[in-house]
Structure formats: C-alpha cells, structure tokens
Amino acid sequence: MMVAVASGKGGTGKTTVxxxxxxxxxxxxxxxxxxxxxxxxxxxxxPEILGQEKAYIQVPVADESKCNFCRACVELCQFKAIxxxxxxLLVFKDMCHGCGGCLAVCPTQALxxxxxxxxxxxxxxxxxxxxxxxxxxxxxxxxxPLMREVKKRLSVLMQDTAADVIVDAPPGVSCPAVNAxxxxxxxxxxxxxxxFGLYDLQLAHEAFTSLGKPMGxxxxxxxxxxxxxxxxxxxxxxxxxxxxxYDRQIAAAYADGRIVTTRNPELNAIFIGLAAEIRQSRFSDxxxxxx
Amino acid sequence: MREILIISGKGGTGKTSVxxxxxxxxxxxxxCDLDVDAPDLHLLLQPRHxxxxxxxxxxxxxxxxxxxxxxxxxxxxxxxxxxxxxxxxPRINPLKCEGCKVCVEFCPVDAIRFTPKHCGTWYISHxxxxxxxxxxxxxxxxxxxxxVALLRQQAKNLAQEHxxxxxxxxxPPGIGCPVxxxxxxxxxxxxxxxxxxSGLHDMARVTDLCDYFQVPVAVIVNKCDLNPExxxxxxxxxxxxxxxxxxxxxxxxxxxxxxxxxxxxxxFSSGDTVRQIKIAWESILAxxxxxNSSYNIRVSDGETPESQIANECHKP
Numbered sequence: 001m002m003v004a005v006a007s008g009k010g011g012t013g014k015t016t017v018x019x020x021x022x023x024x025x026x027x028x029x030x031x032x033x034x035x036x037x038x039x040x041x042x043x044x045x046x047p048e049i050l051g052q053e054k055a056y057i058q059v060p061v062a063d064e065s066k067c068n069f070c071r072a073c074v075e076l077c078q079f080k081a082i083x084x085x086x087x088x089l090l091v092f093k094d095m096c097h098g099c100g101g102c103l104a105v106c107p108t109q110a111l112x113x114x115x116x117x118x119x120x121x122x123x124x125x126x127x128x129x130x131x132x133x134x135x136x137x138x139x140x141x142x143x144x145p146l147m148r149e150v151k152k153r154l155s156v157l158m159q160d161t162a163a164d165v166i167v168d169a170p171p172g173v174s175c176p177a178v179n180a181x182x183x184x185x186x187x188x189x190x191x192x193x194x195x196f197g198l199y200d201l202q203l204a205h206e207a208f209t210s211l212g213k214p215m216g217x218x219x220x221x222x223x224x225x226x227x228x229x230x231x232x233x234x235x236x237x238x239x240x241x242x243x244x245x246y247d248r249q250i251a252a253a254y255a256d257g258r259i260v261t262t263r264n265p266e267l268n269a270i271f272i273g274l275a276a277e278i279r280q281s282r283f284s285d286x287x288x289x290x291x
Numbered sequence: 292m293r294e295i296l297i298i299s300g301k302g303g304t305g306k307t308s309v310x311x312x313x314x315x316x317x318x319x320x321x322x323c324d325l326d327v328d329a330p331d332l333h334l335l336l337q338p339r340h341x342x343x344x345x346x347x348x349x350x351x352x353x354x355x356x357x358x359x360x361x362x363x364x365x366x367x368x369x370x371x372x373x374x375x376x377x378x379x380x381p382r383i384n385p386l387k388c389e390g391c392k393v394c395v396e397f398c399p400v401d402a403i404r405f406t407p408k409h410c411g412t413w414y415i416s417h418x419x420x421x422x423x424x425x426x427x428x429x430x431x432x433x434x435x436x437x438x439v440a441l442l443r444q445q446a447k448n449l450a451q452e453h454x455x456x457x458x459x460x461x462x463p464p465g466i467g468c469p470v471x472x473x474x475x476x477x478x479x480x481x482x483x484x485x486x487x488x489s490g491l492h493d494m495a496r497v498t499d500l501c502d503y504f505q506v507p508v509a510v511i512v513n514k515c516d517l518n519p520e521x522x523x524x525x526x527x528x529x530x531x532x533x534x535x536x537x538x539x540x541x542x543x544x545x546x547x548x549x550x551x552x553x554x555x556x557x558x559f560s561s562g563d564t565v566r567q568i569k570i571a572w573e574s575i576l577a578x579x580x581x582x583n584s585s586y587n588i589r590v591s592d593g594e595t596p597e598s599q600i601a602n603e604c605h606k607p
Contacts, residue, residue: 008329009302009303009329009331010301010302010303010329010464011301011302011303011304012302012303015489025555035463037300037466037467037470037496038300038301038302038465038466038489038492038493038496039496040301040488040489040492040493043488043489043492044488076392076393076396077576078349078390078391078392078576079391090575097389097391098370099371099389099391099392100368100370100371101391101392101393101396104368104393104397105356105396128444136466136467138466138496138499138500138503139471139500139503140467141436141467141468141471142467142468143465143467143468147408170465171302171303171329171464171465172328172329172430172463172464173328173329173430174328174428174430174431174433174434175431175432175433175434176467178386178431179386179432182386182387193551194547194550194551195331195551195553196331196334196550198308198336199329199331200329200331203329204430206430207430207431208430210431224544224547225547225550225551226551240380245303248542250516251517251542252517253513254487255485255486255487255488255517255518255521256518257487257488
C-alpha cells in the first residue's frame with residue numbers, strides 16, 4: 001500500500017505528518033521523500049544512510065563533423081534544447097527533457113548520448129522505518145526525472161522486503177506533485193484553516209479528484225484562522241481524518257527537529273487514528289486501487 | 292527598472308504575507324504573483340481583472356484508434372512510459388506525457404494527434420496597491436517556467452505603461468524550473484525563512500541557487516522566536532555569505548488575522564511586527580538601489596483594525 005501525503009500550500013505540515021505517520025505505522029514501512037527540490041523528511045527521521053547514488057538523465061552531445069545540417073533534430077525538439085546557427089550545432093543540456101527524439105531522428109549519427117546530473121538518491125533506515133529520498137542538484141530545473149529515478153530505486157528496495165510506502169510529496173498541484181501522488185493508493189491532504197490553506201486545498205482537491213483515489217484531509221493548526229475549510233470539506237465530500245491542534249509546543253517541537261508524536265501521547269493517539277482511517281479508506285471509498 | 296523577488300525554498304514561511312505588506316508600504320509599483328501553481332496573493336489583494344488571457348504551452352499527444360494499427364512503436368520509443376496498453380488501441384496517459392512529439396514523429400501510420408495544450412489563465416488586474424500581473428495554472432499541468440517568464444514580461448510592460456520603477460514579485464516555493472525562471476536577472480532576492488531544521492536547510496539551497504545566478508540576497512527570519520539556536524545559525528550563515536538580515540519577525544498571529552480579513556498585516560496592525568517590516572522595506576529599497584525618496588512608505592493613518600479590536604476588547 002502506498003500513501004501519499006500532499007498539500008497544495010507549502011508549509012502546512014506534510015513532513016510532520018509523513019514522519020509521524022511512519023512512526024506509528026504497524027506494518028513494515030518505507031518513508032520516501034519525493035520533494036526533491038527541498039527534501040526535509042531526513043531532518044526529522046535522521047536515518048542512517050546505507051546507500052547512495054547519483055542520478056542522471058540522458059541528453060545528446062553533438063559531433064558537428066558528422067552533421068549534414070538537415071535540421072531534423074532542431075525541428076523535432078519541443079524544448080528548444082538544440083539549435084543550428086549556420087554550421088554550428090548547439091545543444092543546451094539544461095533544457096533537455098531526455099526524450100531521445102533527436103538521437104533517433106538524426107540520419108547521420110551526429111548526436112550521441114551524454115548525461116546530465118539530476119541529483120542524488122539516498123536510502124537507509126531510521127530504527128524500524130525504511131528510508132528513501134531524492135535531492136536535486138542546485139540549478140537543476142526539472143524534478144520529475146529525478147522522482148522517476150527515486151521510484152525505480154524504491155522498486156529495487158521493495159524486492160528485498162515488501163513494505164508499505166509513505167510518500168512525502170512536493171507542494172503545489174502541478175506536474176511534480178501529481179507525479180508524486182499518481183502511484184499512491186490513498187492521498188492524505190494536509191492543510192490549515194486559513195484562507196491560503198483553503199484556497200490551495202480546493203486546488204489540490206480539483207487536481208487529484210480525477211485520479212480516482214480515496215482522499216482525506218488532515219487539518220493542521222486547528223483553531224487558528226477560520227472555519228470555512230470545514231464547510232468546504234463537508235460540501236465536497238472530503239472526509240476529515242484528523243485534526244492537529246494549533247499549539248506553540250508542537251511548532252517548537254518541529255523547530256527542534258523532533259517528531260511530534262514521540263513525547264506527546266495525545267498526538268500519538270491522533271496519528272494512530274489517522275493510520276486507521278487511511279487503511280479503512282481503501283475499502284470504504286468504493287474504488288480500491290492495487291499497488 | 293528594478294525587480295525584487297520574494298522567495299523561500301521552503302513553502303509556508305510567509306512569502307505571500309510579506310509580499311503583501313511590502314506592496315502596501317510601497318507607492319508606485321507593479322505587483323506580480325509568480326507562484327502560478329498555487330497562487331495566494333490575490334486573496335489579500337482582491338484584484339479586479341482588467342484583462343483575462345488563455346495560456347497555451349506545449350502539446351498533448353492522443354492516439355486516434357481508427358488509424359492505429361497496433362504496431363506499438365510509440366510505446367517502445369516513449370521514454371516516459373506514457374503509452375499504456377488499451378483496447379482497441381493503446382492510450383497516452385496525459386499525466387505522464389511530456390509532449391516531446393517522439394511518438395508523433397515515429398508513428399508509421401500518422402495515428403497520433405498533437406494538439407496545443409491550454410494550460411491556464413493569466414490576468415492583468417487592478418488592485419488597491421497598484422497594477423498586478425498574475426496567473427493560475429490548471430491543475431496537473433507542467434509548472435511552466437514559460438508562464439513565469441510571460442508574467443514577468445507583462446509586469447515590465449505594466450511598469451512602463453504606468454511610469455513606475457519597481458516590480459515586486461511573490462515567488463514560487465522550491466528551487467526548480469519556476470524558481471529559476473523567476474530569479475534570472477532579478478535585482479534582489481528577499482529570502483523569507485524560519486528557524487526550523489527545514490527552514491535552515493531550504494534557505495541554504497535557495498541561496499545557493501541565487502549565488503549561482505548571481506542575484507544579490509537579503510534575508511527575513513520569520514517566526515524568529517521559535518528556535519533561538521537555529522535562528523543564530525541562520526544569522527551566522529548569512530554573515531558568512533554576506534547576506535543582510537533585514538528583519539527578524541516574531542511568530543505573530545496578526546499575520547493570520549490579517550489574512551482572514553483579506554488584508555496585508557500593515558493594513559491590519561501597527562504593532563512591533565509592522566514596525567520591523569517598515570524598517571526592512573527601507574533596507575530592501577536601499578539594497579535594490581532604489582531612491583528612497585520616490586518610494587516614501589505609506590504613513591499609518593491612525594487606527595488599525597487590530598487596535599480597534601483591541602480597544603473593543605478593553606471596553607468595560
């Protein structure tokens with residue numbers, strides 16, 4: 001079973017929820033950080049790193065001596081990653097999406113395969129919790145290619161031991177966020193009862209509904225702001241799976257890099273309840289997706 | 292013309308609240324929301340749309356079943372595993388399709404349509420703080436650097452039209468494509484962070500990105516009383532890298548109270564946080580080399596909503 005923890009708005013508590021959920025999860029579990037631009041889960045789980053590797057994407061490199069200036073590659077590339085200036089064939093590696101079209105279309109093999117570093121992948125353990133993360137190279141514009149590589153590593157790790165997976169997704173509702181949640185069986189939306197939290201929850205609801213997966217809401221900092229978010233959840237049929245009270249002590253625990261469940265029995269109970277709701281949702285929400 | 296960008300790396304540190312406060316303090320500026328994925332600035336500025344435009348970017352590939360002969364070339368050549376088996380013909384999963392055109396190019400029977408993708412909407416609007424360029428990407432679209440670049444160009448046009456020298460932009464979270472597109476060529480990046488392990492970690496990455504693009508950095512430490520030790524580490528890091536810390540703002544519920552009312556904190560409160568924000572704004576103008584005289588900050592006109600509430604609370 002794969003559970004994605006997502007949110008439209010950043011800073012609502014995705015990482016807190018992911019880490020806490022992992023600590024109360026009864027079955028073997030891997031916590032996977034797919035917020036590759038700004039991964040934070042390791043700061044709380046503090047895993048022992050057992051393996052790491054660099055991840056790459058295949059990009060073209062030009063050999064002008066073989067080029068017959070037919071422009072086939074330039075015309076095919078949708079990402080403006082190749083240009084021909086007179087008789088100079090230029091490849092902009094950073095713009096390349098790695099589709100391989102230019103390599104396939106070139107009639108004279110003037111383009112061959114090179115690679116661009118996307119970032120790194122690290123994995124390990126934090127007590128009973130398996131851990132996996134991607135971290136993009138600073139300056140790398142695209143996160144979905146690295147996310148795909150992290151997921152490949154997950155399949156390798158899963159070969160050794162079957163486990164449930166908790167995914168810490170990137171913020172937003174565009175391509176990277178959808179990439180993080182699309183393989184999940186259940187989506188947990190973390191929000192806060194403020195106008196920004198509500199607006200971005202509406203975006204997330206709209207974005208993820210079409211995926212046809214069970215979804216539920218965690219309201220963080222409950223008691224802060226206003227109550228409109230409850231009306232929205234009710235009217236759109238989004239179940240509220242749990243509420244985390246607005247409490248400076250929780251914020252301070254987070255600021256200390258502590259997992260909030262460890263020293264707070266009340267919160268621990270809240271997250272055990274959340275884990276039960278998540279398991280339940282797979283059977284009560286009509287559609288059951290298999291990993 | 293000067294462009295000032297508010298970013299953070301980590302989401303939820305207070306970019307948008309800070310942007311709205313600065314937009315309120317400044318006179319003679321154009322405002323731009325470059326978080327086209329989950330924009331929130333409009334919730335505080337209530338823009339009245341004057342222009343509404345469709346945004347098209349990239350293409351969608353779709354297989355036409357009546358033409359497809361099932362040769363499977365598309366599935367074999369797609370590097371994104373977007374072609375999924377189906378009956379009567381395979382189907383392209385739009386969530387996985389990158390719009391690279393490889394399947395279209397190599398389909399032997401021309402069975403794949405390639406149509407421009409309507410990805411979102413962008414607006415030119417009027418707000419009480421000045422003209423505004425902003426957008427909303429449709430859900431699940433590629434978070435487009437192109438839309439960010441388009442908004443920045445529109446903001447420049449607006450600034451010229453209105454004869455103003457300053458563009459203030461609310462940036463997206465993260466350090467990827469939309470941030471890179473927001474950052475290039477900006478005169479000053481104001482990084483809003485918080486003293487948490489995530490805030491510290493993410494600030495280091497986003498400021499590395501600013502250094503990479505040679506954009507000067509100023510830092511605002513929000514919720515600075517949350518963890519004094521990490522706040523200290525942030526200060527040390529800024530000192531080492533030569534970034535000026537222009538404000539240390541307390542964890543102040545007035546930000547949320549103002550947000551609930553659809554206001555900038557500077558419209559809502561006149562407390563210590565607001566005083567610090569005003570000082571920060573003067574420092575930022577100096578760092579962005581904007582003449583302070585032409586950007587006189589607004590003078591508070593007496594009672595604020597917060598003081599009214601406080602007065603009411605204290606009535607016997």
